[in-house]
Amino acid sequence: MKAPKKMLVELPTADEIDELAVSTPGLNVRKFEYDAGEADADLDYAPCKGQVVLVIRGEAGTALVRRKGEKGWSLPSGTINTFEDIPQAAKRVAAETCGVHLRSTDLAAMYDVVRHYKDVTIKRLHIVYAALTDDECSHGAKFHKEVPTSVPLDELDRAALDDCSEKQL
Numbered sequence: 001m002k003a004p005k006k007m008l009v010e011l012p013t014a015d016e017i018d019e020l021a022v023s024t025p026g027l028n029v030r031k032f033e034y035d036a037g038e039a040d041a042d043l044d045y046a047p048c049k050g051q052v053v054l055v056i057r058g059e060a061g062t063a064l065v066r067r068k069g070e071k072g073w074s075l076p077s078g079t080i081n082t083f084e085d086i087p088q089a090a091k092r093v094a095a096e097t098c099g100v101h102l103r104s105t106d107l108a109a110m111y112d113v114v115r116h117y118k119d120v121t122i123k124r125l126h127i128v129y130a131a132l133t134d135d136e137c138s139h140g141a142k143f144h145k146e147v148p149t150s151v152p153l154d155e156l157d158r159a160a161l162d163d164c165s166e167k168q169l
Helices: 014-023 086-098 155-164
Strands: 006-010 029-035 048-058 061-066 077-081 104-116 120-132 141-144
Touching (some): 006 048, 029 155, 048 104, 048 155, 061 086, 077 086, 086 104, 086 120, 104 155, 120 155
Parallel strands (some): 006 120
Antiparallel strands (some): 048 077, 104 120
16 A cells, blocks of 8 residues: 655745735735656755745846756745744845845745655745846846746746736836
């Protein structure tokens, strides 16, 4: 008999989710679900309470980063540490991934992301911010004047770009 799958749930506190909902009425949570097949989950990271995804715009365009070991580009993102609030995490992720300070942020979307691995399912809330900066990118990040459809972003990054396209900061 096959052992039941374990589920790891990584979410902000109920108060933090309530605060986001109150500050941005009408915001819908979209669900993304991925099946990794027989792949093992990489659980070698500090506990977190979610993920922040940033659509950072500057004078030279939208910031994209290259992840270690990957060929393509992606939006800056990182985990929300258990001890930090969500806006603080957005600022830290911008500094760590792009070397920029954010002038402003605006909550654009929340995604309920579920990834099924061979032995565990991970459910993580992704908080998407539209952000502005006056800084130049560093740390391997680069501003792109336009993000063409030929840039191979995953569906979550494409959704974040779409959700931030109408935000006027």
